[in-house]
Amino acid sequence: MSPPPVTPVSARFTRTPLVVRKERQQAAVRLVLLAMAVLMVLPLLAIISHLIIQAWPALSWEFLVDVPRRGMTEGGIWPALVGTVYLVVISLAVSAPIGVLAAIYLNEYARDNWFTRAINLAVISLAGVPSIVHALFGLGAFVYAARFGYSILAASLTLAIMTLPVIIASTREALAAVPAAFREACWNVGATRWQTIRAIVLPNSISGILTGVILQVSRAAGETAPILFTGAVFFKAVQRGDLFPYRLTDQCMALSMHLYTVSTQVPNVREAIPWATAVVLLGAVLAVNAAAIALRVWLRNRKRW
């Protein structure tokens, strides 16, 4: 027995001129919007490929581990690379705990009153403060008032305050994604608030929290303005390949600052060096971001509730 004949959908409904016009309009709009979306994506691809092509002659392992030579016109970027790692690690060591605890307060403890609203307002305002104003604050507060001088410590603390509001926001989102029923079940067996947070809320949101913190690694690594006047310098003599060249009170070089310096301040730089510096900085930032995104996608697929 053969199946009953199926009438195609197009034959069942007559396409009136109105329908045809609507469909055409629809297709045209979709095309325009698609073109816009493509135009947003293209810059990223164009930028990356152009950077890599220009940087190719200078990119090598030597470039990463060598120190700048001949007044920064030749050589590598080792001191800047290590300096950036110092700044990122110290700033996040400060801002991640404070940010996570603040988010726990806002999501788990705070009641809906004026005080909480004030904190929320402060977080939003803090996130909107321009990076150069953070630099002014770091200069006034950490370099002069706290007498840290121009140092890694002052620069890291400035970066820490800049990353804090974003860590608070992303952590809060992760905490809020834990269903309220989990907490209620835990309270009902007699656990205190903190026991519930430690045993139920944090284990179920730690991955989301981590993703948010990882994203701030790339932000802290890329920022230039906040460290410009608080601890980053044009040049600092460092042994080639030395893993721990700086002390907390030293000034340091940083990748972002180095890119600014070699592209605007230093004459007669070998042409590929600024490009290669940009590629290393961009590559590091995008790699960290891609890792965070991959982690997020993997976790979303694994989620059980």
Next chain:
Amino acid sequence: MASTSSTGAAVPPRPTRPRRAVWGERGIELLIYASGVSAIVFILAILFFIFREAAPVLFSDRFSLTQFLFSTEWYPTSVSNVRYGTLALSAGTLAVTVLAMILAVPFGVGGAVFLSQFCGPRLRETLKIIIELLAAIPSVVWGFIGLTVMSRLIVTYTGAPVGVNVLNGGIILALMSVPIIVSIGEDALKAVPDSYVEAALALGVTRWQLVFRVLLPAARHGLLAAVLLGVGRAIGETMAVLMATGHAVQIPHGILDSVRTLTANIAAELGEAPAGSEHYQVLFLTGVLLFAITMLVNLAADLIIRGARARK
């Protein structure tokens, strides 16, 4: 009810936790409270410290606030004729920001509409990841791109004598603000109640009619907030405009003029101004001005988002 009334039965002692656990918990909760307040402490500290450095000049006799805000003469290091007028710098910021928004808003809103209405889930995920990566590019890299690639393109195609100008800075800032506008705009479109969409679809509208007549009007507050956040980012951006807009303190007469913005001016001159000098204090005062402007823009965006949420 009656079965549970156990009059006379000995109540077992309430189980107690070790004292150390109780105190440990109190300590941790204290830390949590302290961190919770930290955001308020830091925002006040920022205001206090930049204002403290700026205050001496603000309250000195030789300084006029009107001149600071409305004069175009910025001669901070002149020997005989020192002038601190920031109007040209504000005009630079305004010009670059407005141009950036003219370019970024159509693309940002169009992108948000495309993502939420016109593409499949797989394409959407891919595009969102790319936009997120676009947002992650450091501003100094954008500045470098403006300084090298974009300036050469501008000189080639417009015949301008220098490639670092308002147009360059505007394009770079537009590229930097589009991701924010897209992601927040998409959230705003997503927040439109399903019933609106279903009612429209039941009437037989096309996607485009749905977007234009239903979604955009319903999400207009959220979209406005997205644009404002983009504006906030564009005003506060420092390194990209420092490198891409040239260093001319002047009111621009066209998009091919070089300018200097409020942010770039601080970054360019703070290194040369001796700590505690009048010049240094005026730069901090510019910081206070920037702080106030971005704060207003961001708070307005927040109020609009909150207002839109409350209405639903």
